[in-house]
Amino acid sequence: MIGRISGPLMAAVVFVALCWAMLGLPAEPAGLGREAFGALERSGVTNPVTAVLLNYRAYDTLLELAVLVLAAVGVWSLRTMPASQFEQRCDPLLAALLRFLLPLLLVTGGYLLWIGSSAPGGAFQGGALFGGALVLMLLGGQVSRRALARTSLLRAGLWFGLLLFCGVGLTMTFGGRAFLEYPPERAGTLILLIECGATLSIGMILAALFFGGRPEAGSGKSHEGEQ
Amino acid sequence: MSGTPHLLFLFTGALLFALGLRGVFSTAPPLRRIIALNVMSSGVFLVFIALAAAAEGGRPDPVPQAMVLTGIVVAVCANGLALALTGARRSLDGTGEEEGP
Numbered sequence: 001m002i003g004r005i006s007g008p009l010m011a012a013v014v015f016v017a018l019c020w021a022m023l024g025l026p027a028e029p030a031g032l033g034r035e036a037f038g039a040l041e042r043s044g045v046t047n048p049v050t051a052v053l054l055n056y057r058a059y060d061t062l063l064e065l066a067v068l069v070l071a072a073v074g075v076w077s078l079r080t081m082p083a084s085q086f087e088q089r090c091d092p093l094l095a096a097l098l099r100f101l102l103p104l105l106l107v108t109g110g111y112l113l114w115i116g117s118s119a120p121g122g123a124f125q126g127g128a129l130f131g132g133a134l135v136l137m138l139l140g141g142q143v144s145r146r147a148l149a150r151t152s153l154l155r156a157g158l159w160f161g162l163l164l165f166c167g168v169g170l171t172m173t174f175g176g177r178a179f180l181e182y183p184p185e186r187a188g189t190l191i192l193l194i195e196c197g198a199t200l201s202i203g204m205i206l207a208a209l210f211f212g213g214r215p216e217a218g219s220g221k222s223h224e225g226e227q
Numbered sequence: 228m229s230g231t232p233h234l235l236f237l238f239t240g241a242l243l244f245a246l247g248l249r250g251v252f253s254t255a256p257p258l259r260r261i262i263a264l265n266v267m268s269s270g271v272f273l274v275f276i277a278l279a280a281a282a283e284g285g286r287p288d289p290v291p292q293a294m295v296l297t298g299i300v301v302a303v304c305a306n307g308l309a310l311a312l313t314g315a316r317r318s319l320d321g322t323g324e325e326e327g328p
Contacts, residue, residue, distance in 0.1 A: 011249035018241035022234070022274075029278050033288035048289035049296065057293065064297050071304035075311040079318065124300050202300070209307030212314060 044187025045117040053122065054191045058180040062169065065162045065198060072158050072205045076214035081148075091140070098140045105133040113199045117188060123161075123195040127202025134207035148215040158208060161201025165194050236277035243270030257313040261306060268302045 036048050036056065043051035053061050109129035116122030137143050148154070168190055169180040177183070182190050243266055250263025275291040275298075282288035 007249050007253055010252070011245040014248055015241055015245035018244060019238055022237040022241060025237070025278070027233070028281060028283040029288070031278070031282045031288040032290045033282045033284065033286055036289045037286065049292045052289045052293035053296065057290075060293075060297055064301060067301055068304050071308045074308045078311050078315040082314075122296075124296055206303065206307075209304065209311075212311055 042184040042187070044182065044184065044189075044191050047116060047118050047120065047122075049120065050116050050122050050191070054194060055182065055187060058165075058169070061198075062162070062165050062180070065165060065201065068202060068205045069158055069162050072208040075209055075212065079213040081211045081213040081215045094140045095142075098136055098142060101136065102133055105129050105136070109133070109199070109203070113195055114192075116195060117192065123198040124202060126195075126199040128206065130199060130203025131206025131210075134203060135210045138207065138210070151215055154204065154208070154215065157204040158201060161194075161198040164197035168194055233277055233281045236280075237274055240270040240272075240274035240277065243267065243273065245270075257309075257316075261309045261313070264309070265302065265306065268298065272298060 036052055039056070040046065040048060040051055043055040045051050045055070106129075109126040111126075112121035112129065113123060113126035114121075116125070134143075172181050172183075173179055175183070247263045247265070247267025247270060251260050251267060253260065253263070255263070272295045275295045279288045279291035279295075
């Protein structure tokens with residue numbers, strides 16, 4: 001009896017407690033909005049969210065990229081890619097759709113990456129589209145076994161964004177600045193550079209997570225379970 | 228700042244969080260618990276965005292927005308890892324496809 005009601009009871013208690021806590025919040029939370037908007041001119045971008053992500057709180061984003069890489073490493077270390085993930089599919093309908101969709105996804109992803117400095121968009125949105133494009137290519141059987149067997153290249157792609165980010169951050173320290181403290185006049189270029197690397201890696205990491213395991217290195221021969 | 232819609236979003240976020248929490252700590256199959264985790268994180272994101280929208284000066288606060296963006300990406304990764312772990316456990320258990328009712 002207690003076991004049956006304890007779950008809903010716990011949920012109800014948590015809900016009431018959270019609502020009670022939220023009633024105590026100020027109607028207009030002070031937040032950091034004023035500071036964020038105030039320093040926008042020196043951040044190198046005009047989109048405040050991008051400024052927060054890649055300038056004021058670049059540490060967060062750097063560590064987030066590290067989390068992404070760790071998740072991909074975790075998935076790849078658990079097992080090899082299930083063979084069913086990549087049976088050669090030759091669905092003509094999907095292939096035709098992909099011919100139309102892939103350029104659209106790539107262009108939109110690149111646009112989102114570029115527009116991120118002045119409007120909603122950025123590395124994560126662009127990377128999500130690139131990741132989606134890669135997943136679609138895999139589902140459509142457009143990724144050859146040979147390409148997937150080049151695991152060192154794939155691994156390099158997974159790490160590239162994080163290493164580039166770290167590299168840019170460390171370069172700043174040589175100029176007498178703090179780690180990831182950009183000079184205001186070049187901040188825009190540096191942020192775009194970091195975002196380009198991050199977009200590529202995020203796309204590949206999302207696809208790598210979808211693989212569900214590491215692709216087998218070497219000859220690209222099929223593994224067990226092939227029909 | 229009109230208080231009512233703001234509170235509606237906050238309470239909805241709290242509700243999603245509580246429902247998700249109940250699912251995460253249930254004995255449901257792993258896939259359902261992973262989905263519950265997502266419901267839970269959606270609640271958190273909703274609260275953050277509602278707080279960002281209610282910021283002083285009428286301009287949405289970019290800091291919570293950036294945190295939600297970070298959170299979404301981390302949640303996606305956590306999902307990927309959780310699903311891979313579920314799959315790995317399943318293959319360790321043997322052939323069983325079913326984990327429960």
